[in-house]
Amino acid sequence: MDFSLLTEPLASKSYEKIADICDNLLLQAAAEGVAYQDQWPYAIHLLGHIYADDINSARFLWKSIPSAIKESQPELVAAWKIGQKLWTRDYGAVYEAIHGFDWSQEIQGLVAAFSELYTKRMFQLLLSAYSTISIQDTALFLGMNEDDATNYVLRRGWVVDPASRMLTVKKQTIVTEQKLDATKLQRLTEYVFHLEH
Amino acid sequence: MGSLEALAAQIQGLSSSAGDISRLHVILKQAEDSLRSESTRLSPILNQLDPSIHSLGYVYILEACTSIPISKEQAATLVPYIARFISFCVPEQVRLAPDKFVSVCKRFKEQVVLLEAPIRGVAPMLAAVQKLQSSSEHLTSLHPEFLLLCLLAKCYKTGLSILEDDIFEVDQPRDFFLYCYYGGMICIGQKRFRKALELLHNAVTAPMSNINAIAIEAYKKYIMVSLIHHGQFSTNLPKYTSSAAQRHLKNFCQPYIDLANSYSTGKIAELEAYIQTNREHFENDNNLGLVKQVVSSMYKRNIQRLTQTYLTLSLQDIANTVQLNSPKEAEMHVLQMIQDGEIFATINQKDGMVRFLEDPEQYKTCEMIEHIDSSIQRIMALSRKLTAIDEQISCDPLYLAKAGRERQRFDFDDFDTVPQKFNI
Numbered sequence: 001m002d003f004s005l006l007t008e009p010l011a012s013k014s015y016e017k018i019a020d021i022c023d024n025l026l027l028q029a030a031a032e033g034v035a036y037q038d039q040w041p042y043a044i045h046l047l048g049h050i051y052a053d054d055i056n057s058a059r060f061l062w063k064s065i066p067s068a069i070k071e072s073q074p075e076l077v078a079a080w081k082i083g084q085k086l087w088t089r090d091y092g093a094v095y096e097a098i099h100g101f102d103w104s105q106e107i108q109g110l111v112a113a114f115s116e117l118y119t120k121r122m123f124q125l126l127l128s129a130y131s132t133i134s135i136q137d138t139a140l141f142l143g144m145n146e147d148d149a150t151n152y153v154l155r156r157g158w159v160v161d162p163a164s165r166m167l168t169v170k171k172q173t174i175v176t177e178q179k180l181d182a183t184k185l186q187r188l189t190e191y192v193f194h195l196e197h
Numbered sequence: 198m199g200s201l202e203a204l205a206a207q208i209q210g211l212s213s214s215a216g217d218i219s220r221l222h223v224i225l226k227q228a229e230d231s232l233r234s235e236s237t238r239l240s241p242i243l244n245q246l247d248p249s250i251h252s253l254g255y256v257y258i259l260e261a262c263t264s265i266p267i268s269k270e271q272a273a274t275l276v277p278y279i280a281r282f283i284s285f286c287v288p289e290q291v292r293l294a295p296d297k298f299v300s301v302c303k304r305f306k307e308q309v310v311l312l313e314a315p316i317r318g319v320a321p322m323l324a325a326v327q328k329l330q331s332s333s334e335h336l337t338s339l340h341p342e343f344l345l346l347c348l349l350a351k352c353y354k355t356g357l358s359i360l361e362d363d364i365f366e367v368d369q370p371r372d373f374f375l376y377c378y379y380g381g382m383i384c385i386g387q388k389r390f391r392k393a394l395e396l397l398h399n400a401v402t403a404p405m406s407n408i409n410a411i412a413i414e415a416y417k418k419y420i421m422v423s424l425i426h427h428g429q430f431s432t433n434l435p436k437y438t439s440s441a442a443q444r445h446l447k448n449f450c451q452p453y454i455d456l457a458n459s460y461s462t463g464k465i466a467e468l469e470a471y472i473q474t475n476r477e478h479f480e481n482d483n484n485l486g487l488v489k490q491v492v493s494s495m496y497k498r499n500i501q502r503l504t505q506t507y508l509t510l511s512l513q514d515i516a517n518t519v520q521l522n523s524p525k526e527a528e529m530h531v532l533q534m535i536q537d538g539e540i541f542a543t544i545n546q547k548d549g550m551v552r553f554l555e556d557p558e559q560y561k562t563c564e565m566i567e568h569i570d571s572s573i574q575r576i577m578a579l580s581r582k583l584t585a586i587d588e589q590i591s592c593d594p595l596y597l598a599k600a601g602r603e604r605q606r607f608d609f610d611d612f613d614t615v616p617q618k619f620n621i
Contacts, residue, residue, distance in 0.1 A: 023352075023354065030316040031319070032280070033276065033277045056353065060353055061351075063351055089536075128535060130544050178562065
């Protein structure tokens with residue numbers, strides 16, 4: 001089996017492409033009738049789906065793996081543990097699952113990248129969902145100890161009240177470029193023409 | 198055996214130009230019966246042919262090979278042949294014999310299922326669909342076979358890819374019903390409930406002279422997805438639903454309608470009790486998983502209802518109203534709903550309060566304009582298609598005969614040059 005298509009995205013850290021590449025390769029191998037299951041990089045495939053935030057596909061992939069393979073590959077089981085915690089929305093336990101295994105060299109980069117991405121996603125969630133939140137919970141959601149978590153959010157404009165151990169959330173206003181061009185006028189003309197006829 | 202050799206030679210000789218292929222097609226049609234009678238001895242011929250050049254001949258021979266029932270061992274050898282054929286065959290040639298191609302692919306599906314390896318069929322069946330369809334708007338008999346393989350192999354994401362196309366042409370009504378039903382199931386698996394609802398709705402409201410089993414199963418799932426996605430369900434079917442469906446669907450789906458009624462009370466305990474008493478029924482329909490999703494959606498629905506009455510509410514009050522065990526549980530539910538975009542709110546841990554907000558979307562951004570633009574383009578394309586169909590029907594002899602017959606004689610308008618009766 002030819003895994004060369006995987007080496008480039010793994011090397012260049014374009015992890016968002018891994019899931020699609022793995023899906024296609026797996027279907028091709030299955031179509032050719034090759035016995036691919038023993039050599040298949042299921043852990044990378046699973047983590048690819050997790051990185052792309054497609055927990056549904058990760059679940060279905062896990063269900064389709066033969067149990068003999070699940071029993072013989074502890075790294076795969078550890079990778080699924082991350083997916084499981086994401087599925088049950090056990091936000092803090094995701095970090096435990098990430099740090100609770102000694103990942104092989106191939107997978108380390110992918111897991112580390114996911115961990116960073118997940119922290120960013122959680123921070124965005126906290127921004128949109130909370131007006132005030134305890135330092136303890138913030139540390140849980142961001143997977144850091146309380147001091148690191150406090151510094152992380154302070155750097156991003158939040159305010160801390162040391163007495164009550166509470167943080168006040170401050171959203172940073174993001175201004176996106178709102179540009180309209182001539183094609184919009186063309187489209188409006190088309191619409192009016194269509195409505196007139 | 199001599200005639201088979203001769204046929205193989207003809208296939209090899211007449212596969213290069215369009216004119217040759219038409220002649221070959223005639224020869225193959227005449228040879229159909231003899232091919233069928235020799236079906237057990239055809240495999241050596243296949244080895245002499247190249248699927249990428251002799252696609253038409255290959256498909257006739259494959260169809261004869263697969264017209265007889267075969268054992269699991271024979272399937273194991275035949276499946277790779279068919280998979281290779283599908284990936285290498287020439288679309289123009291196989292479209293000349295569509296029913297033969299469809300027949301080969303359907304036998305292929307049966308064989309991979311027999312071998313208990315549906316995943317082997319997913320990629321070839323997708324290729325088959327793309328080669329058979331005359332455009333992305335054309336629904337072939339292979340679409341539902343592909344979706345079924347995706348369901349069996351748990352390749353839901355791959356199945357989604359063909360569900361994005363808008364369908365305007367359908368080969369057989371049964372294909373359409375199955376496409377909508379299986380498509381709905383794939384969307385449910387990927388939690389794309391809005392799209393699932395659309396597909397199941399089409400299966401339920403499609404024209405049918407008699408009620409069919411696919412529409413009934415689709416309606417059962419439609420009821421549950423409606424509860425999960427909209428939090429409500431109404432038994433009113435749209436006007437364009439067939440009278441067969443309007444009259445009979447409800448009779449076959451009574452337990453599910455009762456489920457919806459129980460859901461509308463907003464009381465989780467009642468709903469769970471109802472499900473417990475009818476558990477076996479749902480299990481037999483293979484709908485138990487979906488039923489569980491209906492139950493968990495009720496918490497969300499009850500929290501959403503609170504936003505209509507309150508601007509702020511304490512986590513403790515939410516827990517009490519929605520029957521959760523603690524304010525922390527309530528906080529987690531609200532957080533998950535915010536993450537999924539099902540509610541707009543902010544949690545204030547200091548005071549233990551939740552403030553409900555309006556949808557912040559102002560519909561003023563460039564992205565929103567793009568979104569609206571693409572919807573308008575799509576509707577304009579649909580409108581043009583409808584106009585074209587309308588023109589076609591106005592020229593249709595059957596329509597004109599009926600319209601002509603129904604007009605009154607000697608209308609005021611009849612003293613025009615418009616003819617009033619057509620003799621066809």
